Amino acid sequence: MKTYHLNINNKAVRVEAEADTPMLWVIRDYVHLKGTKFGCGMGLCGACTIHLDGQPVRSCQTPVSSVKATGKITTIEGISANIEHVVQKAWIEEQVPQCGYCQSGQIMSAVALLNTNADPTDEDIDNYMAGNICRCGTYQRIRSAIHLAAARMKSESGSREKNLKQSSH
Amino acid sequence: MSKINNIHVNRRDFLRYTGLSGAALVLGIAPANADESVGISNLSLLEEGHSLSPYVIIEKSGKITLFSTRPEMGQGVYQSIPALIAEELEISQDQYTVKQTGGEKQFGGAQFAGGSFSVRSDYFALRKVGAAAREMLISAASRQWNVPESECYAENARIFHRPSGKSAGYGELAESASTLEVPANPRLKDAKDFKLLGKSVKRQDIPLKVSGRAVFGIDVEIPGMVYASVERCPVFGATLKDYDKSASLKVPGVENVVEVEKVFGVYKTKGVAVIAGNYWSALKGRRALKINWDYQGKEYFNSQDYAASLRKLAEKEGVVDAAVGDFDKGFAESTKKIEAFYETPFVSHSTMEAMNCTAHWKEEGKLEVWASTQVPSDTMRDLTGRYNLKEENVLIHTCFNGGGFGRRLAIDFIIEAVNLSKSIKKPVKLIWTREDDMQSGPFRPPTFSSLKGGISGDGKLLAFQHKVISPSIMAFLNPDFDKTKLDGNMTEGISHQKYEIPNMKNLFVYSDIHVPLLWWRSVTSSTLAFSHECFIDELAHTAGKDPMAFRLQMLTKASDARRVLQKLKEVSGWDVPMAEGRGRGVAQWEFFAGLGGQVIEVTRQSDKSVKIDKVFAVIDLGTVVNPDTVKAQVEGAVVMGITAAIKNGITFANGKTEQSNFHDNPVLRINEMPPVEVHILAEGGENIKGVGEPGLPPVAPALANAIFAATGIRVRKMPFDIDNLTS
Ligand code: FES
Ligand code: FES
Numbered sequence: 001m002k003t004y005h006l007n008i009n010n011k012a013v014r015v016e017a018e019a020d021t022p023m024l025w026v027i028r029d030y031v032h033l034k035g036t037k038f039g040c041g042m043g044l045c046g047a048c049t050i051h052l053d054g055q056p057v058r059s060c061q062t063p064v065s066s067v068k069a070t071g072k073i074t075t076i077e078g079i080s081a082n083i084e085h086v087v088q089k090a091w092i093e094e095q096v097p098q099c100g101y102c103q104s105g106q107i108m109s110a111v112a113l114l115n116t117n118a119d120p121t122d123e124d125i126d127n128y129m130a131g132n133i134c135r136c137g138t139y140q141r142i143r144s145a146i147h148l149a150a151a152r153m154k155s156e157s158g159s160r161e162k163n164l165k166q167s168s169h
Numbered sequence: 170m171s172k173i174n175n176i177h178v179n180r181r182d183f184l185r186y187t188g189l190s191g192a193a194l195v196l197g198i199a200p201a202n203a204d205e206s207v208g209i210s211n212l213s214l215l216e217e218g219h220s221l222s223p224y225v226i227i228e229k230s231g232k233i234t235l236f237s238t239r240p241e242m243g244q245g246v247y248q249s250i251p252a253l254i255a256e257e258l259e260i261s262q263d264q265y266t267v268k269q270t271g272g273e274k275q276f277g278g279a280q281f282a283g284g285s286f287s288v289r290s291d292y293f294a295l296r297k298v299g300a301a302a303r304e305m306l307i308s309a310a311s312r313q314w315n316v317p318e319s320e321c322y323a324e325n326a327r328i329f330h331r332p333s334g335k336s337a338g339y340g341e342l343a344e345s346a347s348t349l350e351v352p353a354n355p356r357l358k359d360a361k362d363f364k365l366l367g368k369s370v371k372r373q374d375i376p377l378k379v380s381g382r383a384v385f386g387i388d389v390e391i392p393g394m395v396y397a398s399v400e401r402c403p404v405f406g407a408t409l410k411d412y413d414k415s416a417s418l419k420v421p422g423v424e425n426v427v428e429v430e431k432v433f434g435v436y437k438t439k440g441v442a443v444i445a446g447n448y449w450s451a452l453k454g455r456r457a458l459k460i461n462w463d464y465q466g467k468e469y470f471n472s473q474d475y476a477a478s479l480r481k482l483a484e485k486e487g488v489v490d491a492a493v494g495d496f497d498k499g500f501a502e503s504t505k506k507i508e509a510f511y512e513t514p515f516v517s518h519s520t521m522e523a524m525n526c527t528a529h530w531k532e533e534g535k536l537e538v539w540a541s542t543q544v545p546s547d548t549m550r551d552l553t554g555r556y557n558l559k560e561e562n563v564l565i566h567t568c569f570n571g572g573g574f575g576r577r578l579a580i581d582f583i584i585e586a587v588n589l590s591k592s593i594k595k596p597v598k599l600i601w602t603r604e605d606d607m608q609s610g611p612f613r614p615p616t617f618s619s620l621k622g623g624i625s626g627d628g629k630l631l632a633f634q635h636k637v638i639s640p641s642i643m644a645f646l647n648p649d650f651d652k653t654k655l656d657g658n659m660t661e662g663i664s665h666q667k668y669e670i671p672n673m674k675n676l677f678v679y680s681d682i683h684v685p686l687l688w689w690r691s692v693t694s695s696t697l698a699f700s701h702e703c704f705i706d707e708l709a710h711t712a713g714k715d716p717m718a719f720r721l722q723m724l725t726k727a728s729d730a731r732r733v734l735q736k737l738k739e740v741s742g743w744d745v746p747m748a749e750g751r752g753r754g755v756a757q758w759e760f761f762a763g764l765g766g767q768v769i770e771v772t773r774q775s776d777k778s779v780k781i782d783k784v785f786a787v788i789d790l791g792t793v794v795n796p797d798t799v800k801a802q803v804e805g806a807v808v809m810g811i812t813a814a815i816k817n818g819i820t821f822a823n824g825k826t827e828q829s830n831f832h833d834n835p836v837l838r839i840n841e842m843p844p845v846e847v848h849i850l851a852e853g854g855e856n857i858k859g860v861g862e863p864g865l866p867p868v869a870p871a872l873a874n875a876i877f878a879a880t881g882i883r884v885r886k887m888p889f890d891i892d893n894l895t896s
Pocket of ligand 1: 049
């Protein structure tokens with residue numbers, strides 16, 4: 001057992017764990033955040049996707065010892081306090097989840113996609129999201145929800161710019 | 170079907186169960202008489218010795234609780250079932266909380282989700298409960314205000330007096346309403362006044378599922394809980410000889426190593442469980458186990474030999490499923506005759522949430538269980554019987570199911586966890602790895618089909634025969650299963666399509682197997698629709714007819730199946746010719762769960778490969794509760810159907826499952842999903858059909874028929890590789 005100092009959702013967390021323990025189980029069973037899901041344990045399904053310094057990673061393939069103390073971890077619980085993230089809202093609008101089990105991972109991947117590509121095409125979405133399995137088959141709605149979120153982000157940033165311009169006049 | 174077991178519950182039991190203190194209006198369903206027709210009853214008027222399933226509780230504080238006996242596994246019942254009550258009760262979705270039942274005797278023996286049954290079985294019964302509560306609240310208000318009931322109406326959880334504008338909340342009226350007689354035949358709302366039913370209202374479980382807040386079985390944590398992982402013999406039918414746990418016990422975090430039994434119907438296996446303070450240590454401890462198994466000669470079992478045995482069995486005559494006219498005569502008289510043999514594989518359910526269960530065996534015969542299960546009632550029945558426990562001492566928490574698809578109709582993983590907790594005397598969370606989940610079964614069984622058909626001189630189907638050769642699911646679930654008789658579950662649908670065929674004789678040949686089998690979304694229709702509807706296509710081409718026209722020609726009478734095909738023809742633009750290299754295929758299927766049909770369009774990529782362009786799906790329901798949920802279910806069924814049609818499936822070698830995880834037993838990914846356009850037929854009436862499954866059976870045959878149209882390749886074996894097609 002070793003002590004690890006982690007930053008999860010902007011909170012400092014201390015855990016005692018074996019060095020090879022995957023972050024998936026650290027997050028779920030040591031830090032008690034259950035939104036991050038176990039799907040395959042082999043990096044094949046994306047259910048366990050979290051962000052490490054803004055990059056999507058598969059937490060089942062990320063040993064706790066590989067995470068630097070300065071590394072910022074974000075889980076589904078950390079993307080908004082009250083379901084107000086634009087991607088979450090789009091997910092509700094399009095009624096994406098069925099069983100819902102894969103959806104934390106889907107949303108974490110979608111947020112990361114939109115951070116790097118503000119206006120993805122269907123093909124961009126397919127390429128980026130192909131690592132996230134949904135056995136319930138919600139893919140068509142995932143595509144439309146990502147487009148919707150992208151459109152909302154654009155109109156929000158558009159109105160922000162407009163506001164800025166107006167206030168500078 | 171009555172939903173109620175005639176179990177007696179007294180008022181004290183009930184109040185303890187619900188935790189109610191003050192007076193409240195508690196309405197539910199009770200068997201009205203011995204023939205089990207159901208009536209609505211009111212707790213405060215309940216005679217001693219009578220039972221009640223309380224579906225609505227309105228407390229003085231105004232708090233409204235609605236109960237759902239249907240586990241949520243993605244199909245949307247968390248919204249659609251309580252909405253049946255809420256509609257009639259005139260409350261909106263934010264005015265009540267939903268409580269999932271856990272097999273308690275108050276709610277009877279039919280607490281389950283499966284067979285696409287939930288909404289259609291509850292549709293009228295639950296609306297009546299809501300309507301009765303509404304009428305009692307109106308009656309209470311009219312007495313209180315001393316005005317005629319006809320001047321009062323319910324809206325937004327309040328009763329209003331129209332002339333004066335006076336109003337009272339349901340909570341204020343609950344106590345006096347609870348003393349009133351329950352109306353025997355409350356008036357149900359007219360569909361045109363519906364606010365929730367028939368509307369695409371948002372599901373209340375979705376905010377929980379986009380924020381990581383929904384609690385699935387795997388998410389449950391209880392004080393003092395330990396974790397377990399079990400090594401089971403990969404060879405089906407093997408037994409445990411001996412094992413060495415010393416290395417395992419040295420793994421940091423590991424607390425204990427014990428034997429544990431898993432039971433699935435008549436199928437029992439023993440495994441070795443590693444118990445640890447955290448799951449990762451349990452997994453590492455499991456890897457350090459040294460186990461000797463006795464393979465019992467089962468290590469030679471493999472898929473090739475089993476398939477060969479099914480082909481051999483096809484030579485048997487078999488038992489009759491159904492016969493119409495004289496098949497032999499009709500076949501002999503046919504001008505054109507064809508025969509074909511179709512094969513399908515085993516498949517896994519692969520729910521995203523692998524099997525898991527948290528169990529706490531307590532002192533003095535008490536047990537508490539947390540599980541993602543489709544069958545709370547069966548779980549209660551099994552556990553109380555198996556361990557000889559009193560029902561009031563068993564508490565089952567039905568969690569959100571991370572996918573069901575039939576897999577969670579079995580409770581093998583629950584029994585395994587309970588056995589573990591009983592043996593180590595601690596609360597324990599058992600989590601199967603993905604490999605455990607994919608390799609242990611139970612699997613969807615394969616069906617092989619031998620088909621014959623004859624066309625008359627004027628191009629009509631004169632004689633038809635579908636012989637099914639397969640193992641049986643019931644052989645595992647029913648210890649008295651008779652192998653010599655017809656197992657109608659394995660011939661599901663083949664004799665009940667609406668096609669008017671003058672001479673038909675369908676048959677069944679049973680095949681033994683020791684690999685555990687179970688229902689899988691749309692059960693045997695998921696394989697039989699493929700052989701049946703592809704062969705109908707072959708017959709159409711033999712007759713020189715358009716496959717859609719050929720089918721419609723056999724549906725001269727008005728029927729739902731005819732309507733489905735006509736709708737498909739219209740929405741898919743069937744009669745618009747396609748460009749060279751493109752093709753479309755059609756299939757429809759009617760079975761216990763309902764009725765659906767699809768047209769699939771493909772484009773030839775090379776001589777041997779196609780791309781799936783589009784799926785047009787029609788589902789016939791009669792009545793629809795939430796159209797958007799229905800669309801989602803059909804979209805999902807199409808994805809699952811394509812996976813089953815074109816991805817590996819499960820095979821066996823050396824007695825073991827060959828596949829282990831999503832790399833070698835893949836499911837469809839987002840880049841592989843074609844656009845799916847869903848059309849719902851809901852033209853009223855009482856003939857309500859199911860939602861969750863009918864979207865699946867037409868997928869494989871519509872796709873294979875489209876492949877034939879585009880490439881001339883006739884696919885007769887599932888799975889087929891659309892990038893490398895062979896006939
Ligand atoms: S659980 Fe990590 S990718 Fe599947
Ligand atoms: S919503 Fe069930 S697996 Fe994606």
